[in-house]
Amino acid sequence: MDSVKIIEIKKSVFADNEQDANSLRQELKEKGVFLLNLMSSPGSGKTTTLIQLINRLKDRLRIAVMEADIDSDVDAVKIREATGIPSIQLHTGGMCHLDAEMTRQGLDNVELEQLDLVILENVGNLVCPAEFDTGAVCNAMILSVPEGSDKPLKYPLMFSVCDMVVINKMDVLPYFDFNLQKCKENIHLRNPKAQVIPICAKSGEGTEVLAAWLLEQVKHWKQQ
Amino acid sequence: MDSVKIIEIKKSVFADNEQDANSLRQELKEKGVFLLNLMSSPGSGKTTTLIQLINRLKDRLRIAVMEADIDSDVDAVKIREATGIPSIQLHTGGMCHLDAEMTRQGLDNVELEQLDLVILENVGNLVCPAEFDTGAVCNAMILSVPEGSDKPLKYPLMFSVCDMVVINKMDVLPYFDFNLQKCKENIHLRNPKAQVIPICAKSGEGTEVLAAWLLEQVKHWKQQ
Numbered sequence: 001m002d003s004v005k006i007i008e009i010k011k012s013v014f015a016d017n018e019q020d021a022n023s024l025r026q027e028l029k030e031k032g033v034f035l036l037n038l039m040s041s042p043g044s045g046k047t048t049t050l051i052q053l054i055n056r057l058k059d060r061l062r063i064a065v066m067e068a069d070i071d072s073d074v075d076a077v078k079i080r081e082a083t084g085i086p087s088i089q090l091h092t093g094g095m096c097h098l099d100a101e102m103t104r105q106g107l108d109n110v111e112l113e114q115l116d117l118v119i120l121e122n123v124g125n126l127v128c129p130a131e132f133d134t135g136a137v138c139n140a141m142i143l144s145v146p147e148g149s150d151k152p153l154k155y156p157l158m159f160s161v162c163d164m165v166v167i168n169k170m171d172v173l174p175y176f177d178f179n180l181q182k183c184k185e186n187i188h189l190r191n192p193k194a195q196v197i198p199i200c201a202k203s204g205e206g207t208e209v210l211a212a213w214l215l216e217q218v219k220h221w222k223q224q
Numbered sequence: 225m226d227s228v229k230i231i232e233i234k235k236s237v238f239a240d241n242e243q244d245a246n247s248l249r250q251e252l253k254e255k256g257v258f259l260l261n262l263m264s265s266p267g268s269g270k271t272t273t274l275i276q277l278i279n280r281l282k283d284r285l286r287i288a289v290m291e292a293d294i295d296s297d298v299d300a301v302k303i304r305e306a307t308g309i310p311s312i313q314l315h316t317g318g319m320c321h322l323d324a325e326m327t328r329q330g331l332d333n334v335e336l337e338q339l340d341l342v343i344l345e346n347v348g349n350l351v352c353p354a355e356f357d358t359g360a361v362c363n364a365m366i367l368s369v370p371e372g373s374d375k376p377l378k379y380p381l382m383f384s385v386c387d388m389v390v391i392n393k394m395d396v397l398p399y400f401d402f403n404l405q406k407c408k409e410n411i412h413l414r415n416p417k418a419q420v421i422p423i424c425a426k427s428g429e430g431t432e433v434l435a436a437w438l439l440e441q442v443k444h445w446k447q448q
Contacts, residue, residue: 042350042375042378042379043265070378072377074374074378094351096351124351124353124378125349125350125352127294127318128352129318144370145370146368146369146371146393147266151300152296154293154348155294155348156294171399172399204394
């Protein structure tokens with residue numbers, strides 16, 4: 001198969017990321033493209049979740065994915081093979097997050113006019129990506145059961161900037177000391193408005209609820 | 225019980241971290257204190273592993289722990305309660321890593337003259353801490369089974385700076401697509417000299433091998 005497009009992301013020169021992120025959001029609004037920023041730790045299941053989500057939505061929305069990674073391209077290839085949608089790889093060259101200008105460098109390489117939804121899979125890191133507004137309309141994150149239900153207390157900023165917290169790997173709940181109720185309480189301590197959806201990305205269980213939520217977000221935003 | 229000592233870490237002013245890290249290593253050498261820098265993603269089991277390790281070594285080495293965290297102090301309290309050794313909490317105030325000067329701010333708060341080994345539990349992040357030399361004699365990391373055996377390919381710098389890679393949560397191996405042999409190969413692609421020890425921190429299995437390795441490192445370094 002053809003290799004995916006790989007974009008080497010350059011360090012941003014903009015001093016004011018917040019302003020730049022707002023400009024990017026405005027541009028995307030004008031083009032009618034919803035940008036979802038998906039964050040998590042390494043190995044929490046971002047790519048597997050995306051594949052489930054995209055396969056449930058690709059007949060109703062025109063979707064593209066930007067996979068940010070330090071230097072590999074396995075995720076973009078995997079997404080394209082499993083879903084058939086356009087997928088590009090953003091190489092951050094060791095950088096631990098994406099800001100709005102770096103996100104824009106990726107968006108310059110997708111056909112925005114032909115899309116409803118772009119999903120950015122951010123670098124696997126619960127700390128730094130939370131600090132930088134990418135220009136996304138919506139932030140979502142995945143916490144997986146093996147990581148522990150105390151993580152909202154230890155990484156508060158990440159949980160406070162996310163509108164959606166997906167709890168993944170629910171299939172292994174019996175083997176871990178993970179308290180779902182306590183986890184929800186910990187999330188809501190940081191962010192009372194956050195929605196929480198438990199899923200198992202491997203089997204697909206619960207991803208229909210996540211897909212319905214995302215479809216609703218996109219539709220609602222387009223009508224605003 | 226008494227609360228643990230909490231140190232609010234300030235941003236470093238040193239321009240040359242590499243030089244500063246070398247100075248710190250030299251100072252520690254003169255004092256005969258071995259500094260171990262332990263890194264991993266959130267939820268891989270750093271604190272549980274440390275408790276096992278310390279309880280196996282505390283009769284043979286004088287140990288203290290510095291727990292770096294964005295803003296909680298649960299880990300330092302847990303370590304002290306479970307092991308009885310001195311443990312302090314370093315608050316990074318949102319910063320995603322520790323460099324040598326930040327590590328020094330922590331070390332200024334432990335009784336170095338009365339110690340053989342200080343263990344720094346770095347911020348839970350596979351990206352940023354790998355980029356900053358803390359002044360430690362030895363870098364170790366934990367990768368847990370649920371995170372996946374492909375992580376050495378996706379976070380190459382972290383694996384290349386670590387002398388020891390601990391594979392934790394071996395008890396849940398049957399429930400995950402984790403290939404231990406492949407994982408070792410991926411680690412050695414990045415770092416042919418890295419040692420790999422599989423453990424289950426929860427039950428303690430394998431931690432006697434890890435304790436023996438660390439004891440040997442400390443003894444060897446003291447004799448150099």
